[in-house]
Amino acid sequence: MSQLFMFEKPLGMRDTLPELYEAKSQVRNAIGNEMKQWGYQFMETPALEYYETVGTASAILDQQLFKLLDSQGHTLVLRPDMTAPIARVAASKLLKEDLPLRLAYSASVFRAQQREGGRPAEFEQIGVEMIADETVSADGEVIALMVSALKQAKLENFQISVGHIGFVQELFLQILGTEERAQSLTKFLYEKNFVGYREHVKGLNLSSIDKQRLLDFLKLKGGEEVLDFAQSLLENGKGREALLQLQQLWEIVVDYGEQEKLKFDLTLVSHMSYYTGILFEVYADQVGFPIGNGGRYNLLVEKFGKTTGATGFALRVDRLLEALGELKKAEPAQCILFSDERRKEAFQLARDKRGTGVKVVLQDINGVRNIDQFTEQYGEVTFLIGKAGRGNES
Amino acid sequence: MKEMITIAMPKGRIFEEAADLLRQAGYELPPEFEDSRKLIIDVVEERFRFILAKPMDVATYVEHGVADLGIAGKDVMLEEERDVYELLDLQISKCYLAVAGLPGTRMNDVAPKIATKYPNVAARYFREQGEQVEIIKLNGSIELAPLIGLSDRIVDIVSTGRTLVENGLVEYERIVDITSRLIVNPVSYRMKDERINELVDRLTSVTQEGVKAR
Numbered sequence: 001m002s003q004l005f006m007f008e009k010p011l012g013m014r015d016t017l018p019e020l021y022e023a024k025s026q027v028r029n030a031i032g033n034e035m036k037q038w039g040y041q042f043m044e045t046p047a048l049e050y051y052e053t054v055g056t057a058s059a060i061l062d063q064q065l066f067k068l069l070d071s072q073g074h075t076l077v078l079r080p081d082m083t084a085p086i087a088r089v090a091a092s093k094l095l096k097e098d099l100p101l102r103l104a105y106s107a108s109v110f111r112a113q114q115r116e117g118g119r120p121a122e123f124e125q126i127g128v129e130m131i132a133d134e135t136v137s138a139d140g141e142v143i144a145l146m147v148s149a150l151k152q153a154k155l156e157n158f159q160i161s162v163g164h165i166g167f168v169q170e171l172f173l174q175i176l177g178t179e180e181r182a183q184s185l186t187k188f189l190y191e192k193n194f195v196g197y198r199e200h201v202k203g204l205n206l207s208s209i210d211k212q213r214l215l216d217f218l219k220l221k222g223g224e225e226v227l228d229f230a231q232s233l234l235e236n237g238k239g240r241e242a243l244l245q246l247q248q249l250w251e252i253v254v255d256y257g258e259q260e261k262l263k264f265d266l267t268l269v270s271h272m273s274y275y276t277g278i279l280f281e282v283y284a285d286q287v288g289f290p291i292g293n294g295g296r297y298n299l300l301v302e303k304f305g306k307t308t309g310a311t312g313f314a315l316r317v318d319r320l321l322e323a324l325g326e327l328k329k330a331e332p333a334q335c336i337l338f339s340d341e342r343r344k345e346a347f348q349l350a351r352d353k354r355g356t357g358v359k360v361v362l363q364d365i366n367g368v369r370n371i372d373q374f375t376e377q378y379g380e381v382t383f384l385i386g387k388a389g390r391g392n393e394s
Numbered sequence: 395m396k397e398m399i400t401i402a403m404p405k406g407r408i409f410e411e412a413a414d415l416l417r418q419a420g421y422e423l424p425p426e427f428e429d430s431r432k433l434i435i436d437v438v439e440e441r442f443r444f445i446l447a448k449p450m451d452v453a454t455y456v457e458h459g460v461a462d463l464g465i466a467g468k469d470v471m472l473e474e475e476r477d478v479y480e481l482l483d484l485q486i487s488k489c490y491l492a493v494a495g496l497p498g499t500r501m502n503d504v505a506p507k508i509a510t511k512y513p514n515v516a517a518r519y520f521r522e523q524g525e526q527v528e529i530i531k532l533n534g535s536i537e538l539a540p541l542i543g544l545s546d547r548i549v550d551i552v553s554t555g556r557t558l559v560e561n562g563l564v565e566y567e568r569i570v571d572i573t574s575r576l577i578v579n580p581v582s583y584r585m586k587d588e589r590i591n592e593l594v595d596r597l598t599s600v601t602q603e604g605v606k607a608r
Contacts, residue, residue, distance in 0.1 A: 118458060161584050192479040195575055199483075221587070263584070283581040288459015290581065 012113040012121025022330040024124065024317055027153050028106055031126050031315065034149040038141075040104035040128050045085035047108070051075035057303045058084040059274040064111040066121075078110035082125055083312060084300065090131045091304035098308065100133040106317075120318060127294070127314035131301060134309035136245050139278045139296060140252030146282065146292065146313050147258040155323055157285040160261050161221075163268030164246055165275050165295075167230065170239030171217060175210045185214070189269040194218055220266035224250055230266055242277070249278060270295070282315070284323035291319040333359035335378035339366070339385040346384045396441045399582075399589050402461035404449035408574055411486040412465045419596040441589075450511075453478060453577060462582035463590065468572045469551060473512045479583050481594055482576040485601045489553035491515060491569040494540075496562070501527075501546045509539030510549040519549065519569050537561040 009015070016024065032042065048068075049055065052075070055065055060080035068076050079085055082105045094101055106126035113121050128145065130138045143160065150158055168189065172182035188197035201214045213233050220226050220233075227243055227250070234240065246264065253259045270279055270293055279295025294313025301308050334353065338346035350360045361378065365385055368374045375381045403409055410428055417423055421440050435444045447455055449467060453476040456464040464478075469491055471480060491512065495501075509530045510516040520527040530545055532538075537557060539545040551572065552558065558565060576597060578590060 157585075159584055192477070192580065195480045195483045265584070281580075283584045285585055288457070288579055288581055 010121070011117065012119060014120050014122070019329070020321075023321055023324075027317055027320055027324070028124070028126060030152045030154070031149040032104070032106060034152045035104040035126075035128055035145065038102070038145050038148075040102040040145075042104045042106070043086070043089070044105065044107065045079065045082070045089060047078055047110075048076045049079050049085060049088075051077045053304075054079065054084045054088055057087070057300060059271050059297075060111060063114060066110050066112050079107075080111050081109050082107055082127060082314065083129060083297065086129050087131075087297075087301045087310065088304045090129070090310075091301050091306040095132060095301075095306050095308065098132055100138070101131040102128065103131065104128045124317040125314040126317055127292075127312060129310060129312035131310040132308045133311075134298070136248040136278070137252060138309075139245075139311050140249050140256065142294060142311055142313050143249070143253055143262070143280065144256035144258045146294070146315070147256075147261055150282070150315070150320075153320065153324070155284060155320065158261060158282055158291070158323070159263060159284075160280050160282050161263050161265040161268055162246070162249065162278060162280045163264070163266050164242045164278050165269065166277050167239055167242035167246075167266055168269060170242060171213075171233060174235065174239060175206065175213060176204070186269060187272070189267055190272050218267055220264070222263060224264070226264040226266065245278060274300070278311070280313070282313075284320070286325065287319050287323045289319060291316055291323055331359070332377065332379040333361050334380040334382070335361045335363060335375060336382045336384060337363050337365045337368070337371070337375070338383075339364070341387050342384040349382065349384070396589060397586060398441050398443055399463065399586060399593070400443045400445060400461045402445050402447050402452045402455040402464035402466075404452050404465060404467070404574075405446050406449065408449060408465065408467065408487045409446070412484070412574065415484060415486060415597065415600060418600040419593075421596075450474070456577050456579050459579045459581055462579055462586055463593070464577045465574050466577050467574050468570070469512065469515070471575060471577070472515050472570070475514070476577075477580065479578040479580060480575050481578050481583075482597055482601065484574045484576055484597065487574045488572070489551050490571045491549060492552045492565045493519075493547050493549055493567040493569065494537075494552070494558055494563045494565045495547040496540050497564045499540075499546065501525075506547070507545040508547050508549055509536055509545035511536060512549055515569070516549040537563055 051065070051067060055077040058080050065080055066078040070076050086103055086105065090101055090103070104127070106124060108122050109125050110122050113119055128142060130142055147160070168186060169182060172185055173179065176182050176185065185197065185200060188200060197218065198215060201211055204211065216233060220230050227247055230243055250259065253262055268279065268281065270281060274297055275295040276298040277296035280293065281290040282292040284291050292313055292315035294311070296309065296311040298309040301310050336346050336350055346362060350362050353360045365371070403412055413423060413427055423437055427435065433446050437444065445455065445461055450470055452464040452466040453470050453474045455461040456478045457476040465484065467487060506525065506527045507530055508516050508520065508527045509532050511532060511534070513529045513531045517527070517529050530539070536548045536550045539548055540563065541561060547566065549569065552565065555565065576594065583590060
């Protein structure tokens, strides 16, 4: 390995400089406040978890995990998402009464980049988990909250695509007969390979009607009308439940008044085995990757020892900032330059101003070489130097 | 006004076939389209922006979302495994990936060496055959490798087979058939769905796949 230069950082690790930090906190506050308004409680978990517990339960692929060993030889992971750690806490501590839990987080997660740069390996996610409520109302609530929070963050042009893994499974099982065959067809959806899907379907030993049903499935993308079309692909009632849930979800989101951003896409398969029902992704203009995703994951909490349903979403703060475009500059601070003679006066003035919520920088004038350059960055500059104008004795 | 769509096109051989296909689908492209040396070509009337990229890089531009759509060979898709939608088989630029080498030779028993532009595809193929091989990545003129003893076999694209014959090589195994695909960024696929659906419909009707589906 070549010798590292002192300025280098590991692949995908990025610094957050003051201006970006400010923009990030604005977004984080806008979204976090909305979550709090809906009664979600923020919590934190450790950055390191056991590979065997959180590492394997997480939806993130093994090769994306940062692994290390502790002094006892256990494999640890830097948390790759927040959902698995929260499921761990919920199952072991918080779920004693089996009452619905509304939790929120904003934290860095870590995912190793194998291939190239252009993507951070550590990034902040802000999200919620709604645990122990299996109703569609819970799914509707998290989607409506997400829309509402994004609006609070001043994001305008975004869209949510909603799918249902239960529908995909039921339809495929109905037509193909075995889990295994359904699974291999689902894999094409997961890989977003529609060409391969069509070729695979054409090569199957099925009636032309069934083949057409599978080919038509790829068209299940659009507004509420998609659900009727989906219904027509099913036979004898089975698989209706998933569609009923989606219908109900639609009505719930309409009642929230947030349906404008919602579209259905029944071909959406975000993960091979993680989600168990309704799932969704959020997209924004000008960003090439989803800015967030979520859905129902009823099997995860079970891995930590409690059988209960859960749903939630996670937004990526970095991509959200990209979608928001121009960073809003923070209000510049005011500056008081002082010399020793009027130090006390300067301190008092600063205290008064800070008391009214103004940001104030106090700077000993002897510490600055180029005063013009220094004062340029501040909104209002006050000079308290020399002996003249003594006052404000307290 | 319709929104602008950015399409990543592969430079070289596939480019002309892809441009022909777009014209067949009823899109008005300027006559000098193919002769330009520009890397970015705006076709304002159709609200298209074309970017001209190395074939191997098309999927990268689309994955990162700087191009909404792209035309990429299946070889690129297999090698790069980018997170993009592969929507349509355009049935152009047909060829295949094959294993080739000097006639009548066997692979080295201890450490068989394979030279290729497609290290991922080659490694996966031989692993599936139950063979562990050592991959040597080259960027072009792959046929040289077995001729001068760099490798036992090569994995490369074969369209007519002439290059192999002229260099005294023979094909040993055919790995997979290749055609060009229409690929789409997952976000564009949702955010610009109207324009993309229209393009897909029009292209479907002029490709073989469309003929068979009807």
